[in-house]
Amino acid sequence: xxxxxxxxxxxxxxxxxxxxxxxxxxxxxxxxxxxxxxxxxxxxxxxxxxxxxxxxxxxxxxxxxxxxxxxxxxxxxxxxxxxxxxxxxxxxxxxxxxxxxxxxxxxxxxxxxxxxxxxxxxxxxxxxxxxxxxxxxxxxxxxxxxxxxxxxxxxxxxxxxxxxxxxxxxxxxxxxxxxxxxxxxxxxxxxxxxxxxxxxxxxxxxxxxxxxxx
Amino acid sequence: xxxxxxxxxxxxxxxxxxxxxxxxxxxxxxxxxxxxxxxxxxxxxxxxxxxxxxxxxxxxxxxxxxxxxxxxxxxxxxxxxxxxxxxxxxxxxxxxxxxxxxxxxxxxxxxxxxxxxxxxxxxxxxxxxxxxxxxxxxxxxxxxxxxxxxxxxxxxxxxxxxxxxxxxxxxxxxxxxxxxxxxxxxxxxxxxxxxxxxxxxxx
Numbered sequence: 543x544x545x546x547x548x549x550x551x552x553x554x555x556x557x558x559x560x561x562x563x564x565x566x567x568x569x570x571x572x573x574x575x576x577x578x579x580x581x582x583x584x585x586x587x588x589x590x591x592x593x594x595x596x597x598x599x600x601x602x603x604x605x606x607x608x609x610x611x612x613x614x615x616x617x618x619x620x621x622x623x624x625x626x627x628x629x630x631x632x633x634x635x636x637x638x639x640x641x642x643x644x645x646x647x648x649x650x651x652x653x654x655x656x657x658x659x660x661x662x663x664x665x666x667x668x669x670x671x672x673x674x675x676x677x678x679x680x681x682x683x684x685x686x687x688x689x690x691x692x693x694x695x696x697x698x699x700x701x702x703x704x705x706x707x708x709x710x711x712x713x714x715x716x717x718x719x720x721x722x723x724x725x726x727x728x729x730x731x732x733x734x735x736x737x738x739x740x741x742x743x744x745x746x747x748x749x750x751x752x753x754x755x756x
Numbered sequence: 757x758x759x760x761x762x763x764x765x766x767x768x769x770x771x772x773x774x775x776x777x778x779x780x781x782x783x784x785x786x787x788x789x790x791x792x793x794x795x796x797x798x799x800x801x802x803x804x805x806x807x808x809x810x811x812x813x814x815x816x817x818x819x820x821x822x823x824x825x826x827x828x829x830x831x832x833x834x835x836x837x838x839x840x841x842x843x844x845x846x847x848x849x850x851x852x853x854x855x856x857x858x859x860x861x862x863x864x865x866x867x868x869x870x871x872x873x874x875x876x877x878x879x880x881x882x883x884x885x886x887x888x889x890x891x892x893x894x895x896x897x898x899x900x901x902x903x904x905x906x907x908x909x910x911x912x913x914x915x916x917x918x919x920x921x922x923x924x925x926x927x928x929x930x931x932x933x934x935x936x937x938x939x940x941x942x943x944x945x946x947x948x949x950x951x952x953x954x955x956x957x958x959x
Contacts, residue, residue, distance in 0.1 A: 553760040560764065564771070576789040582848050582878055589874035590844045636797045640790060666869050670796035673877045678789050712870040715895045718833035721902060722930055 576640060579679030588676055594684045596659055598692055598709055602700040604659070605629060613651060615639070615660045617671055618690065628661070628693055636671035640678075648675075652682045661686035661693075665711060785883050792880060801876060802891040803863055805900045806918065809925040812836050820857060821890075824866045824875040835865065835897070836929070843875050852882050865890035865897075901925050 580588070588594070604612045605628070614631035616623050623633040638644060639660075651658055658680070662668035665687050672685040686693070688709030696703050703709070787795075795801075811819045812835070821838035823830050830840040841851050843866075855862060864872035864879070864887065872889045879887050890897070899905075904922035907915040 550758060550760070553758055557760050557764055561767070564767075574788045574790065578786065578789065578881075582786075582882055585878050585881070586843065586848070589871075589878065637793055640793050666873050669870065669873055670877055671793065673874065674789060674793055674796060677881070711868050712866070714829075714867045716898045718894055718898065721898050722833060 575642075576645070576678050578677050580677055585673065585677055588673065594672060594676065595665075596684045596686050598686070598688050598696060598703040599700055601628070601686065601693065605700075611655060612657050612659050615658055616690070617660050617662050617668055622663070622690075626690075626694065628690065631661075639671065639675065648680050648683075652680060656682065658683045659686055660684070661689050663691050664689035665709075787881050787883055792877075795880060796877065801887070801889050802869075803888045804891050805897050806921065806925075808835075808863060808890055808897075809901050809922075809929070813925060813928055818859065818861050820860050820862050822855065822862050822864045822875075824864055824871050833894075835894075838865075841875075843871050843878075848878075848882065852879075852884065855879065855884055860886065862887045863890050864888070866893050868893040868895050902930060 603609050604614070614628055616627050616631040616633045617636045617639065618627075618633075619635065620633060623631075627633070634644060639648070648658065658675075660668050660672055660675075660683060662671075665685065667689060668685045672683060675683040688703075692703075692709045693700075696706070808819075808821075812821075821835050823834050823838045823840045824843040825840075826842050826844070827840060830838075830842075834840070841855070862879070862884065864875045866872040866875075869889055869891060872893060876887055876889050892899075901922055904919055904926060907919050
């Protein structure tokens with residue numbers, strides 16, 4: 543025989559505590575403000591594709607206002623932005639981009655079919671923010687290859703960048719094994735081995751307009 | 757039986773039924789996107805080629821180099837004691853358990869820092885700790901460590917020291933011989949006081 547059965551009030555108290563604990567648990571169950579929309583495996587696929595990369599020559603059409611479905615966002619700091627930026631770009635740092643207001647705005651832009659093109663000083667600088675925004679569901683976010691540093695050099699002849707390779711990154715510039723071997727054979731000739739003559743890069747077909755997200 | 761017991765039982769059964777509607781995959785172990793963005797904008801994840809060279813030479817027991825290039829590239833050339841986890845064929849669960857070293861520092865590298873940065877973002881999301889990216893990747897490794905460029909004559913002493921370190925590192929990694937022009941040192945003439953017979957007193 544249980545002690546509780548002798549004292550109905552005690553059971554009542556136990557029950558109330560039980561319910562309170564459950565309610566507290568449910569209330570404090572914190573839900574993160576932002577959630578991942580794609581799995582880590584899908585992120586790996588994303589990392590392997592260049593679908594979200596915008597080539598510098600595509601910028602020409604954007605700047606000529608031939609396309610009006612692009613919002614340019616400069617994620618560098620205000621100082622760098624002040625020293626020079628791509629005309630028409632807004633300055634929103636990566637961290638600000640996921641603030642409550644900007645998330646709402648990004649959602650509105652996504653619904654309106656607008657592409658958000660972000661850039662940093664170079665591709666790698668904007669790559670992290672780009673990947674994060676993609677992971678939380680903004681598949682209308684794209685990133686500019688070469689970044690601002692490349693744009694600055696080529697801004698007057700963006701169309702010519704179609705035949706330039708220097709903004710492609712991720713390729714080996716040397717035959718590593720060969721270089722390491724050569725260095726061990728003779729270092730005396732002081733021969734800094736020349737970078738590989740030409741790295742073949744795969745390139746998207748030139749299209750007039752930056753196509754929208756999927 | 758007490759009526760309260762029946763109510764208690766009822767609540768428990770209801771709650772257990774709630775378990776059925778919970779999502780299959782528990783994502784709570786993944787890093788909160790908001791926290792992740794703060795980490796992404798920090799440049800602290802980058803380590804320079806010089807720092808890594810130093811750690812390898814000193815046999816830093818905490819260092820684990822992770823090569824995210826393809827297996828073929830890894831076969832041809834890799835950094836000392838690196839392990840290979842190609843980014844594109846990454847079986848994430850395997851990779852995560854294999855890369856979860858207690859308190860070890862993982863340094864991702866690829867040709868430059870694009871692929872390694874992508875691997876970093878994914879690893880970060882999976883909750884891996886103490887992960888870094890080799891700034892500039894193998895391209896910069898060759899430029900700075902294997903084939904260091906001599907500083908200008910007007911460069912600061914720090915730059916010359918760095919160059920000396922890189923030359924030594926180059927020798928360490930390639931096993932090559934480096935000819936360091938050591939101009940024969942001019943003979944130093946030591947001028948010596950004449951030996952005096954007796955210790956002369958002061959004034």
